Amino acid sequence: MAKELEFLTKRSEDYSKWYNELVVKADLAEQADVRGCMVIKPYGYAIWEKMQRVLDDMFKATGVQNAYFPLLIPKSFLSREAEHVEGFAKECAVVTHYRLKTNETGDGVVVDPAARLEEELIIRPTSETIIWNTFKNWIHSYRDLPLLINQWCNVMRWEMRTRLFLRTSEFLWQEGHTAHATREEAELRAQQMLKVYADFAENYMAVPVVQGVKSETERFAGALDTYTIEAMMQDGKALQSGTSHFLGQNFGRAFEVQFLNRENKPEYAWATSWGVSTRLMGALIMTHSDDNGLVLPPALAPVQVVIIPIGGKPEQVAAVDEAVAPVIEKLKGYGISVKYDNADNKRPGFKFADYELKGVPVRLVLGARDLENGTVEVMRRDTLEKETRPLEGIAEYVKELLDTIQQNIFEKARRFRDAHIYECEDYEEFKERVKDGGFFLCHWDGTAETEARIKEETQATIRCVPFGVEQTPGVDMVSGKPAKFRVLIARSY
RNA sequence: CGGGGUGUAGCGCAGUUGGUAGCGCACCUGGUUUGGGACCAGGUGGUCGCCCGUUCGAGUCGGGUCACCCCGACCA
Numbered sequence: 001m002a003k004e005l006e007f008l009t010k011r012s013e014d015y016s017k018w019y020n021e022l023v024v025k026a027d028l029a030e031q032a033d034v035r036g037c038m039v040i041k042p043y044g045y046a047i048w049e050k051m052q053r054v055l056d057d058m059f060k061a062t063g064v065q066n067a068y069f070p071l072l073i074p075k076s077f078l079s080r081e082a083e084h085v086e087g088f089a090k091e092c093a094v095v096t097h098y099r100l101k102t103n104e105t106g107d108g109v110v111v112d113p114a115a116r117l118e119e120e121l122i123i124r125p126t127s128e129t130i131i132w133n134t135f136k137n138w139i140h141s142y143r144d145l146p147l148l149i150n151q152w153c154n155v156m157r158w159e160m161r162t163r164l165f166l167r168t169s170e171f172l173w174q175e176g177h178t179a180h181a182t183r184e185e186a187e188l189r190a191q192q193m194l195k196v197y198a199d200f201a202e203n204y205m206a207v208p209v210v211q212g213v214k215s216e217t218e219r220f221a222g223a224l225d226t227y228t229i230e231a232m233m234q235d236g237k238a239l240q241s242g243t244s245h246f247l248g249q250n251f252g253r254a255f256e257v258q259f260l261n262r263e264n265k266p267e268y269a270w271a272t273s274w275g276v277s278t279r280l281m282g283a284l285i286m287t288h289s290d291d292n293g294l295v296l297p298p299a300l301a302p303v304q305v306v307i308i309p310i311g312g313k314p315e316q317v318a319a320v321d322e323a324v325a326p327v328i329e330k331l332k333g334y335g336i337s338v339k340y341d342n343a344d345n346k347r348p349g350f351k352f353a354d355y356e357l358k359g360v361p362v363r364l365v366l367g368a369r370d371l372e373n374g375t376v377e378v379m380r381r382d383t384l385e386k387e388t389r390p391l392e393g394i395a396e397y398v399k400e401l402l403d404t405i406q407q408n409i410f411e412k413a414r415r416f417r418d419a420h421i422y423e424c425e426d427y428e429e430f431k432e433r434v435k436d437g438g439f440f441l442c443h444w445d446g447t448a449e450t451e452a453r454i455k456e457e458t459q460a461t462i463r464c465v466p467f468g469v470e471q472t473p474g475v476d477m478v479s480g481k482p483a484k485f486r487v488l489i490a491r492s493y
Numbered sequence: 494c495g496g497g498g499u500g501u502a503g504c505g506c507a508g509u510u511g512g513u514a515g516c517g518c519a520c521c522u523g524g525u526u527u528g529g530g531a532c533c534a535g536g537u538g539g540u541c542g543c544c545c546g547u548u549c550g551a552g553u554c555g556g557g558u559c560a561c562c563c564c565g566a567c568c569a
Contacts, residue, residue, distance in 0.1 A: 155569090159568060160494090161564095161566095240568090277569045311527070311528090312527040347531060348527060348530095350529085352529050352530075353530045354530075367528055368528095370528095493568095
């Protein structure tokens, strides 16, 4: 410990800096040499892949099927739904040409002005329009409904300011798009998918979330209702981690998606859309990580257990190789991903620190001492506690320990969040306290004016009208007008 | 688009009154090490963001330009 290197900025010192460093140093992602874009590195992508796999199974369990639609959307499609285009117009990348040619000076290429597209193509910021344009051909009868489609893809939104995972110009996500015969069915679907997201966030990511519905001003462009899950980061800010929209018949009407009902009458289809993105990676990182690095929930960790041998001499390592072989087999038999790192070019201390930085949930260490005693050192990443246990039965112990860790980090995050949720009735007090972060439950008169004033004066926004909160009427803390319910207000990412 | 800042080795930085390019980390080689980020010795690596100007001479001075970062407006 001679050299207490500052590998990572302390969380408390500069939260943003800590986050950025962590993402890069834990080998998750890095800034690309393209404006606002990110390179997701193999380790980060492995986590995303695990998320994808779990979510995909959850979607399919509700009857959803995967499909794929084009990256490029004709401009005319996007402009079919008025509110929708208005919401996205300011952040669209546009394809205007289809050819380059050699520069006249011969040292490079320029856009060939002769190759201008008659109609510009938009790189999808979201796919409602192109999908509903397709749905028109797929839906003719109530028997074709519900139509439950999901696609995994990339989208592009030309954001002003970007941050790795939290907001990048291009990001990976899934977008579900469903069509229904009735309003009720569509509304239920939108709510159902929100529950799937909440389930995933809490039971796999170990990230507690508040479910709720967005205010009118915060709604998705073109939606009648937007449902959200809001997670609290360790600096007390909110992160919208998933959304589900009830789109009414807006897209059905805009794209003339009509079906004949049982009475042989034409009706417009009812729509939902819902999505989660690589932003979930941001939520995962900012919810659990500490000054030593990432803390990954066992359910999503690409490597759940790392085993490190001690000893420099080849014969010492060989002895450990032999001793751990059956343990590795047994762990794998339980479906646990294990990495045995007997590389000789890194010292044990380096490996310890490195795997902590990468958030591996459990570490096993064996040296000559252990071989003699038939023991193994077990370290759990969430608490950093070490203990020495008999090698006999270690696989079973680790299996249970992984479950314990999964539980523990969720409980820890929930306790943190609950300790930072406040009911507040006084605006002056609110203004003072909201600076330090946290979720505030406040009565709201339901007007956009009040909402705008809060945002302007405090940078905090109404995150949602939360579900599962016992609602009693009261007085709006800003306007003094009567309020029917409380809303969740916070500063956010 | 407003306000602030930074561009020098892969990363982080220093570079004085203008004089021919430096440190730490990383990387490579050899050796000694290995129970919490090893040490010693040697080595590789640079059109100083770009353009123009001043000068015998520019990383350094002047003008322009580009890029990126931070704080706002926008947002999964």
